[in-house]
Amino acid sequence: MEKTLRPNEAEVKFLNMAYNKFYDIFEEAINDEFWEKEPYYRLSRLKTAFSIYGEILNYEPIKWVIKAIKEKRPPMESEIGSELFKFIRNIFAHFPFFDCWDDVYINSEIVNWYKKGLTIDKFLKKYAGKQEVKYRFWEADKKRMTYLTIAFPPKYDKDNNIYLKDMLSEKEGAKFSLIMMKKIMDTQVLEMN
Template identity: 65%
Template sequence: MLSKNLRPSKAEIAFLDQAYKKFYEIYRETLNDEFWEKDSYYRFFRIKTAFEIYAELLNYEPIKWEIKLIKKNRPPMEGELGSELFKCIRNIFAHFPFFDSWNEVWINKLLINWYKEGQTIDRFLRKYVGKDEIHLRIWEGDKKQMTYLSITFPNEYNDNTQIYLKDIMSEREGVKFSLILMKKIIDTQLIHPNF
């Protein structure tokens, strides 16, 4: 009876093994300066894949527990960014696959709710429209440098105003921050996080 409740299960191990391998491959690639010199379409494909993997990892119960702890114990908004914002971005990629680069991605209320109101993206934007900009910094230990970025929430959320992803957060700094925070969260489930 006890063995059925142990984490991770055999199925979870199979999924986690594949998810972690691919996520870490992309993570290492994006921290390399040469990645940012590659074609915008290639970068976008890799970034989308990382967000998709992370969003799937958010379904793993121990990671959900970690997000709750972050929301309770870490600086304001870190848990919300690590869950709500990243899942929103993943859903934009998944539900609106019309774009070929980060800077092209835009949404508005009409597009988001074409099928049904109140889904993840709609809920996120309703919650954060007009909220103050968040200023963040990330330490890249390998390079011994601090990178600064801002996350800006839209001032308007309606049928006519296009909300560009690049205006919420820049591609290079935003993605680096996102993947570093994602890694920090998923690392909590590894005994030796040098994957």
């Protein structure tokens, strides 16, 4: 069997585009000035970052990193770095009706309008009612530790709207998400120019 070298030519082209755009958004969103911009602008940039990361999760070496995180890091870290972020990306992709993070919501009826058992539905069936997860992250340039909670919805049905803001706050949650995504993505970077 012939061994495939990674990354191949197509992957290099895709990864260069994806990483460059993601890092641009990361640098913008990590700065306090970003959070003073209009909510729609912030949501638009965050949607793009989650979309890029969702695509990068398809890259085989990133899958190996997620697997290693599952085996070696604290509980739920690999699930947050893969399943939760992909869930958020899918909400943005399939329900692009909202103008700000705090307005984004779904319920089982909306999620399953077309077909049951797809990615968002599977995620919510798996995690609804699960215990919240607490995280913290350090912003060295601000000498600030930020604490946040990732809360899974208590119920998943047609009568209870699940708001993204109740699962993950916009500012702290998005910063945490971007930092975690970047750490996972950075495992594939050989040099920065």
